[in-house]
Amino acid sequence: MAFGQQINNLQDSFEAALNLSSSPGAVSTSPTQSFMNTLPHRISTAKQQKALKPFSTGDIKILLLENVNETAIEIFTKQGYQVEFQKSSLPEAELIEKIKDVHAIGIRSKTKLTAEILKHAKNLVVVGCFCIGTNQVDLDFAAKQGIAVFNSPFSNSRSVAELVIAEIITLARQLGDRSIELHTGTWNKVSAKCWEVRGKTLGIIGYGHIGSQLSVLAEALGMNVLYYDIVTIMSLGTAKQVSTLNELLNKSDFITCHVPATAETKNLLSGPQFAAMKDGSYVINASRGTVVDIPALIQAMKAGKIAGAALDVYPNEPAKNGAGAFADGLNSWTTDLVSLPNVILTPHIGGSTEEAQSSIGIEVATAVTKYINEGNTVGAVNFPEVSLRALDLDQDNTVRVLYIHHNVPGVLKTVNNILSNHNIEKQYSDSNGDIAYLMADISNVNQSDIKQIYDELNETDYKISIRLLY
Numbered sequence: 049m050a051f052g053q054q055i056n057n058l059q060d061s062f063e064a065a066l067n068l069s070s071s072p073g074a075v076s077t078s079p080t081q082s083f084m085n086t087l088p089h090r091i092s093t094a095k096q097q098k099a100l101k102p103f104s105t106g107d108i109k110i111l112l113l114e115n116v117n118e119t120a121i122e123i124f125t126k127q128g129y130q131v132e133f134q135k136s137s138l139p140e141a142e143l144i145e146k147i148k149d150v151h152a153i154g155i156r157s158k159t160k161l162t163a164e165i166l167k168h169a170k171n172l173v174v175v176g177c178f179c180i181g182t183n184q185v186d187l188d189f190a191a192k193q194g195i196a197v198f199n200s201p202f203s204n205s206r207s208v209a210e211l212v213i214a215e216i217i218t219l220a221r222q223l224g225d226r227s228i229e230l231h232t233g234t235w236n237k238v239s240a241k242c243w244e245v246r247g248k249t250l251g252i253i254g255y256g257h258i259g260s261q262l263s264v265l266a267e268a269l270g271m272n273v274l275y276y277d278i279v280t281i282m283s284l285g286t287a288k289q290v291s292t293l294n295e296l297l298n299k300s301d302f303i304t305c306h307v308p309a310t311a312e313t314k315n316l317l318s319g320p321q322f323a324a325m326k327d328g329s330y331v332i333n334a335s336r337g338t339v340v341d342i343p344a345l346i347q348a349m350k351a352g353k354i355a356g357a358a359l360d361v362y363p364n365e366p367a368k369n370g371a372g373a374f375a376d377g378l379n380s381w382t383t384d385l386v387s388l389p390n391v392i393l394t395p396h397i398g399g400s401t402e403e404a405q406s407s408i409g410i411e412v413a414t415a416v417t418k419y420i421n422e423g424n425t426v427g428a429v430n431f432p433e434v435s436l437r438a439l440d441l442d443q444d445n446t447v448r449v450l451y452i453h454h455n456v457p458g459v460l461k462t463v464n465n466i467l468s469n470h471n472i473e474k475q476y477s478d479s480n481g482d483i484a485y486l487m488a489d490i491s492n493v494n495q496s497d498i499k500q501i502y503d504e505l506n507e508t509d510y511k512i513s514i515r516l517l518y
């Protein structure tokens with residue numbers, strides 16, 4: 049049988065298999081006609097390693113929201129994927145409509161991918177968070193649907209740390225107020241309650257990528273650094289870890305939050321914590337809007353306890369840029385907050401620099417592409433991290449099996465019973481909580497073997513989704 053004919057038959061048999069399947073990942077396993085027609089060409093022109101593709105790259109649809117950087121668009125379009133780009137996030141109903149159809153979605157911090165929304169994402173294989181935080185995605189639900197989630201763990205850390213340094217000096221010198229006054233014609237040359245930052249104490253809550261970077265910059269300015277973290281972390285420079293949040297609050301002049309949004313960090317700074325701070329201290333939050341209780345902060349500022357605050361993040365943030373977007377309708381305390389002196393408000397721009405956005409675009413788009421094309425989950429935040437070395441160019445009759453399943457006893461025995469009828473070139477399996485992921489390269493298979501492997505795996509208990517790459 050001619051190779052082209054074999055390929056067409058293989059496509060038919062896959063499509064038949066897919067018609068029988070109801071798994072969320074099933075559509076994504078379909079090798080389409082256009083992919084099959086290009087296969088002989090792709091194989092003959094590849095150089096060293098065989099390029100694995102899940103199915104026709106031209107059929108892969110990616111939705112990029114929230115002005116994800118053009119570096120990502122370039123990477124995806126070079127792959128031949130269909131890219132839809134939107135500058136802002138989408139209203140829920142529109143997002144549900146769009147997500148039904150796409151294989152990958154790229155978001156930043158604004159788009160909430162809740163279980164309710166992900167339920168509709170029948171073709172979705174992967175989510176790229178083009179940011180650090182992943183609290184906007186229901187990670188457990190995504191994993192249970194077989195959807196891998198990637199982020200960029202530190203590409204914008206430096207940008208946030210630099211913003212916070214700027215804010216420390218801005219608050220200490222009341223620069224925001226002086227600037228607003230002069231913009232409106234008022235000359236107000238004062239030094240009362242304006243300070244140098246040299247010799248002052250910076251208290252960092254959360255000494256991770258951002259907190260520790262900030263620690264180094266603050267010491268270079270002559271500040272003393274204390275930090276509080278739930279884990280013991282090696283200090284940089286002469287910074288000191290304190291054992292309780294209260295100790296940090298009692299001893300610091302500036303307090304800055306760099307923790308993730310979790311149940312434990314909700315209102316981490318509220319009335320009692322403001323009361324525990326030194327009189328005239330300053331509060332900075334560029335982490336998540338849930339971490340600081342803003343009405344309590346307003347009260348503490350009105351009482352003169354807190355001398356200034358810089359906020360980059362809010363419990364509710366507008367979906368898009370524009371006048372009037374930040375108002376009481378979104379957060380009921382807005383009017384009160386904006387009327388306070390020495391409050392710096394920025395629209396969640398901690399990570400918004402050209403450098404950060406461009407490297408995030410490259411990092412996340414590369415991880416998403418590697419997952420789509422090779423099944424590699426290194427860097428995934430909700431999946432076991434599994435990677436197999438590439439196939440060699442001459443390994444023509446090899447299929448890569450990607451099998452996502454619930455982590456229960458006996459699954460591997462069943463799966464290996466199926467695979468062991470063939471030559472398993474290599475195999476790797478790992479689990480993360482309830483979810484497990486197996487990658488295996490099976491050689492010397494023909495189209496009916498592949499069809500059979502797919503059908504048999506599809507029948508296994510505890511399967512979440514299967515993809516075959518070849």
Ligand SMILES: NC(=O)C1=CN([C@@H]2O[C@H](COP(=O)(O)OP(=O)(O)OC[C@H]3O[C@@H](n4cnc5c(N)ncnc54)[C@H](O)[C@@H]3O)[C@@H](O)[C@H]2O)C=CC1
Nearest residue numbers: 180181254255256257258277278306307308334335398399
């Ligand atoms: N404003 C912006 O544009 C940006 C905001 N962020 C936010 O900043 C957060 C921190 O970022 P990274 O430093 O990269 O994260 P990271 O994961 O490197 O560090 C977070 C640190 O917080 C600690 N932590 C967790 N819970 C804690 C608690 N209850 N009390 C004290 N410490 C706790 C962790 O042990 C860890 O050391 C992100 O989760 C994200 O939400 C990140 C980037 C940009």
Ligand SMILES: O=C(O)CCC(=O)C(=O)O
Nearest residue numbers: 156157179180181399400
């Ligand atoms: O740049 C963004 O949209 C979000 C930045 C951020 O908060 C993050 O990286 O977690």
